Amino acid sequence: MTLDRRNFIKLLGSASSLALAGCATQGGPAVGLTTEIMPKGSARRVVVVGGGYGGAIAAKYVRMLDKSIEVVMVEKNKQFISCPFSNFYIAGIYNDMNALTIGYDNLAANHSIKMVYAEVTLIDPAAKKVVTTEGTLTYDHVIVSPGIDFRTEEIEGYDENTPHVIPHAWKAGAQSTLLRNQLQAMPDGGKVIISMPLTPYRCPPGPYERSCLIAHYLKTHKPKSKLFLLDANPDVVSKKPLFTKAWSEYYKGIFEYVPGKKVTRIDAKEKNLIVEGIEDHKGDVVNFIPSQRAGNIAVKSDLVGDDKKWCPVHPVTFESAKHKFVHVIGDACSPPSTGAPMPKSGYSANSQAKVCAMNVVAMMNGKEMIELSGINVCYSAISDHQSVSIAAVYKIVDHKITAVPNSGGISPADFSMAQAEHAYGESWLKNILTEMST
Ligand SMILES: Cc1cc2nc3c(=O)[nH]c(=O)nc-3n(C[C@H](O)[C@H](O)[C@H](O)COP(=O)(O)OP(=O)(O)OC[C@H]3O[C@@H](n4cnc5c(N)ncnc54)[C@H](O)[C@@H]3O)c2cc1C
Numbered sequence: 001m002t003l004d005r006r007n008f009i010k011l012l013g014s015a016s017s018l019a020l021a022g023c024a025t026q027g028g029p030a031v032g033l034t035t036e037i038m039p040k041g042s043a044r045r046v047v048v049v050g051g052g053y054g055g056a057i058a059a060k061y062v063r064m065l066d067k068s069i070e071v072v073m074v075e076k077n078k079q080f081i082s083c084p085f086s087n088f089y090i091a092g093i094y095n096d097m098n099a100l101t102i103g104y105d106n107l108a109a110n111h112s113i114k115m116v117y118a119e120v121t122l123i124d125p126a127a128k129k130v131v132t133t134e135g136t137l138t139y140d141h142v143i144v145s146p147g148i149d150f151r152t153e154e155i156e157g158y159d160e161n162t163p164h165v166i167p168h169a170w171k172a173g174a175q176s177t178l179l180r181n182q183l184q185a186m187p188d189g190g191k192v193i194i195s196m197p198l199t200p201y202r203c204p205p206g207p208y209e210r211s212c213l214i215a216h217y218l219k220t221h222k223p224k225s226k227l228f229l230l231d232a233n234p235d236v237v238s239k240k241p242l243f244t245k246a247w248s249e250y251y252k253g254i255f256e257y258v259p260g261k262k263v264t265r266i267d268a269k270e271k272n273l274i275v276e277g278i279e280d281h282k283g284d285v286v287n288f289i290p291s292q293r294a295g296n297i298a299v300k301s302d303l304v305g306d307d308k309k310w311c312p313v314h315p316v317t318f319e320s321a322k323h324k325f326v327h328v329i330g331d332a333c334s335p336p337s338t339g340a341p342m343p344k345s346g347y348s349a350n351s352q353a354k355v356c357a358m359n360v361v362a363m364m365n366g367k368e369m370i371e372l373s374g375i376n377v378c379y380s381a382i383s384d385h386q387s388v389s390i391a392a393v394y395k396i397v398d399h400k401i402t403a404v405p406n407s408g409g410i411s412p413a414d415f416s417m418a419q420a421e422h423a424y425g426e427s428w429l430k431n432i433l434t435e436m437s438t
Pocket of ligand 1: 170
């Protein structure tokens with residue numbers, strides 16, 4: 001660590017302590033206050049909002065690092081269903097979602113994490129309270145990892161019924177089942193359309209992986225059918241040489257990639273996507289993935305930046321640039337970056353959760369903070385038994401998250417590793433979900 005950086009981190013620590021001292025006298029009633037679920041005793045408390053790829057790991061690591069800190073995790077669902085590998089289920093390669101599903105009982109028991117199954121309706125930074133559908137919780141620090149929600153108000157004709165006819169399947173669970181069932185019910189000779197948004201969105205290679213796996217399903221079960229991927233971006237945004245090779249070698253005649261098609265209107269009844277207000281794209285099965293922003297709770301709690309989409313955070317502590325003692329990790333956050341930012345992936349969320357947990361514990365104990373050493377590896381299937389990957393390591397340069405040159409890359413273009421990488425990918429899923437649930 002350079003002297004400059006050390007001073008910078010010390011300064012950051014003292015700024016937070018000052019803010020902590022100030023806040024002790026602020027108090028004030030929380031907006032929408034209901035009863036306290038677990039009145040806070042003398043122990044210091046971290047509340048974690050969301051038990052997904054970021055939140056579950058942050059909760060676990062705070063407890064592992066300092067047993068004197070009480071951790072309460074608030075999650076709206078009793079089971080978590082992973083988006084990674086949900087494309088396998090949609091495309092009929094997995095028969096069910098068992099491999100994607102985890103509960104919280106073991107995690108909570110092993111680390112004495114207090115679980116609250118409720119929806120968070122507001123984070124009130126002034127009162128240092130989290131308001132939930134079951135009551136309120138007071139915190140010393142709150143770590144927020146709510147994932148994404150959709151900017152559907154930008155699409156004319158999109159309403160609350162649209163996803164029941166035209167699934168997004170970009171949050172795993174009932175939406176994945178709906179898309180899978182629609183594909184299975186479609187007669188051979190049908191037309192499937194996937195529409196994907198402009199970057200940034202959750203999982204850059206995800207829509208391309210989905211196109212490969214649905215094309216594989218059609219090739220195997222309904223070979224007279226056609227699949228079109230309407231990409232709002234002007235070109236493939238992730239693993240381009242690998243996906244374009246897979247499309248042309250494996251799915252020629254079945255699949256067509258159509259770049260630069262930004263959907264602006266939807267007619268759910270007709271299963272019609274309208275591009276730039278004029279161009280009709282009707283399908284028998286339509287999978288429309290809307291553009292995204294940080295989860296609704298982050299928007300409601302004034303954590304998003306001027307763009308009204310993503311939450312600006314400090315790159316070392318993941319503390320919100322807008323509110324002290326509130327930290328945002330995972331898909332919802334947008335730390336300052338040089339070049340390509342860390343992708344919105346489960347692996348990035350896991351990496352950020354560990355750094356954030358360490359620094360929250362350091363802030364609470366007046367210790368020096370650690371710098372980010374972030375990793376992302378993302379496997380994408382190109383068929384039922386072959387996968388490719390992209391990897392990078394990230395560090396802080398000039399207070400910005402920066403990919404370390406030559407630290408990663410993409411799989412060999414000849415697919416010589418694709419079968420092995422398929423096995424690595426499945427073991428990645430098992431490992432990361434085990435880490436989150438034990
Ligand atoms: C099809 C697809 C494939 C993908 N494949 C990969 C992959 O191969 N590798 C990879 O690394 N990433 C992949 N991803 C991306 C990955 O799913 C996300 O980046 C990751 O889930 C982000 O973690 P998170 O903690 O930010 O959000 P999530 O994991 O979505 O967790 C958010 C949690 O917060 C809860 N929550 C939200 N709001 C509230 C509230 N108000 N109150 C209470 N609880 C709340 C939710 O219920 C959820 O459990 C894929 C995504 C998709 C859609």
